[in-house]
Amino acid sequence: MRYSQLFAPTLREISAEVEMPSHRLLLRAGFIRQLSAGVYSFLPLGYKVLTRVANVVRDEMNRAGAQELLLPALHPQELWAESGREATMHDVLIGLKVRGGQFYLGPTHEEVITDLVRKNVRSYRELPLNLYQIQMKYRDEPRPRGGLVRAREFMMKDAYSFDRDEAGLDATYRQMYAAYVTIFQRCGLDVTPVEASGGAIGGKETKEFMLLSDAGEDSILLCPECGYAANREIADFRLVVAEPAEPPRKHVAVNTPDAHTVQQVCDFLHVAPERLVKTLICMADGQPVAALVRGDRELNEGRFRVLLGAARLELATPEQIQAATGGPIGFSGPVGLTIPMYADEELRGMVNFVAGANAADTHLVDVNWADVTAPLTWARLRFAEAGDVCPNCATPFTERRGIELGHIFKLRYAISEPLRATFTDEDGSEKLIIMGCYGIGVSRIISAVAEACHDENGLIWPMALAPYQVALLAMNMQDETQRTLAEGLYAALQAAGVDVLFDDRGERAGVKFKDADLIGIPLQLVVGKNAADGLVELRERRVKNPQLIAHDTVVATVRERIAAAE
Ligand SMILES: [Zn+2]
Structure with a gap:
């Protein structure tokens, strides 16, 4: 290619809102251009890199025995209703009217591919199958950022495996794990596999492949001793429950005018946040429930939703809080509450703590669990943090940020069950197909490589991906x-x-x-x-x-x- 003919418009002025170095460089050097928030054009240089990444991925997927196909981006609404994910993924689905009905632009393809397989696979002889595609995906991201890091339209490689039994799925999962390690190596990326959550897609055994980077939006807890690594959303830790430090006292109500937040209450009463129990009223599929965590901790809403088995979980509005507790927002507490209550297991050891009184401008001090009369379920509700200790070896975690580049998980029957994707086994019995799914953010890899490989003068592509x-x-x-x-x-x-x-x-x-x-x-x-x-x-x-x-x-x-x- 002659540079004199190349369409690679360089940008001199870049908005101060563009923060990540990779995003600035890809814009400046003429690889990508933004059309609207989270929507990008790939210019010739960017498209060449995108094609090279896709080819590395394709190469390793083919080598692992997967077969490439191409599925539609237009998904009939009925299919998403059938799997139940129209409700759980509602926030990111982009709907549109097409002659013939309501459609969604595909954010992921479990429904479409399972529909294809259930209509065309009958016998155990046709299994296992591992099918993949490299295609644009569409998600109504609330906060697109970092250029190609979190976009509303992005290129993904998504593979779906269909096996007869658990042992088959295990073998496919291990194969995909190995293929992913090779793919990231070939892209010149030093990637850390971490334990992860299946999110709204479900699935139990899952790994994310993370590029450790301060610019990442995921938080990862790492054990420096044994190598345990997990996304904060799912990270396990060994709980140390403190022994009660003093005998319980009888609780009293105190006036706390205008003290709504944990910080305000603690300042007013001169206590540390660790001495306060925070009561969060949530709506789980429209029903009020209370989550109790220590004042300085953060509720893991994803974990709480899974625990409740709810499709949707959100914080209650002030009106809903008033109706559920009898008090205004900021003053909820477990004493006298009648809605279902879930308390973080860490709270078991607390005595003489502070909590809301379910009445305006009032808190209770010296509360103890004996004061709580309604049934209480103990569970792990909070996020792990730096300072918590490894579940395997009790070494304190270090916390790092990461950019998720790949995700593999065992879906098992999460999709095949609602969609009734079955096969006839050797003994003549009808069984559900066991599934796995395996994604790689093809366009996101471009940003990740640019983030990991650049200097003050510009980008430094590894040979395998260079334009x-x-x-x-x-x-x-x-x-x-x-x-x-x-x-x-x-x-x-x-x-x-x-x-x-x-x-x-x-x-x-x-x-x-x-x-x-x-x-x-x-x-x-x-x-x-x-x-x-x-x-x-x-x-x-x-x-x-x-x-x-x-x-x-x-x-x-x-x-x-x-x-x-x-
Ligand atoms: Zn460890």
Whole structure:
């Protein structure tokens, strides 16, 4: 490709709202452009990288025995109602009217593929199957961010496996795990597999593949001793319940005017947040329930929803709180409450604590569990935090942020059961197909690589994903010797199958170096003053180690470097 013809508009001015370095660089270097919030165009450079990522993924999926197909993005509403996920994924579904009814734009494809399989697979002889596609997905993300990190339209590889039994699913899951490790290695990414939650999609045994990065939006707890790693949403920890430090006293009501938040109450009463029980009123499928956690802890709503078996869970409105507790928002507490109550198990050891009184401007001090008369369920409700200890070896966790790039999970019967996807087994009995699903954020990998591999001058692509393998820079196109040598090398490299971007523009040398560094092509071939002696300079973008080589050895040397880098 000749740079003079390349459509790669660079951006000089980038909004201060664009925070992540990868996002700024991809915009600046002309890889992507935003159409609207979370919706991006891939320009030729960006599309080349996207295609390369997709090909690495495709390669490893095929090698693992999966078969590629392509499913529609338009999903009939009835199918989502049938699986029950129209309710659980309601917030991200993008609906649209099409002649013939209501449709959703596919945010994921478990329903569509299971429908295909249930209509076409009859016998155990046709199993196992592992089917995948690489396709755009659509989600109504409330907060798109980081460019391609969290978008409303994004490219994903999604695979779905169909097995006869648990042992078959185990084997497929392990195969996918191994394929993912190889995919991320080939993309030049150092990725950490972590225990994860199945979220609204369900599933029990699941792993996320995380790029550790301060810019990530997931929080991960890592054990430095035994290697346990888990998403904060699901992280287990060994609970240390304190022994009661003092004998219980009799509780009394105190006036706490305008003290609504934990901080305000603690300031007013001069107690630490650890001495307060926070009572959160939630609506689970429309019914009020109370969740109790320590004042300084955060309720894990996802975990609470799963515990309740509810499709939807949200914090109650002030009106709902008034109706459920008899008091205003900010003053709820377990004493005298009659709705179902769930208390974090950590609270068991607390004595003489502070809680709301279910009355305006009033809290109770010296509350004890004996004061709570309605049935109470003890459960783990809060998030793990740095400072909590590893469930395996009791070492304190360290907390890191991460960008989720892949997710594998055992769906088991979460989709095949509601959709009645069955097969006839060897003994003639009809059984449900056991399923797994395996996603990779193909477009998100571009941002992840850009985030992990850049310097102050621009992007630094690994050879396997680079938009071009070599940037050929002619320092002075007016110089006959330089131009002739550069044109000759361009033709020779192309003939040898090397993907080369030839900067044939009439720009100054400084501009060409700057743009080559910004785009981040791994090898730079510079034709300058030494052209008269038949010499050119070969440099690596990553390390900048200029080396003079004879023009007739260029093709062989470049091919060696590419082979070594891939
Ligand atoms: Zn450990």
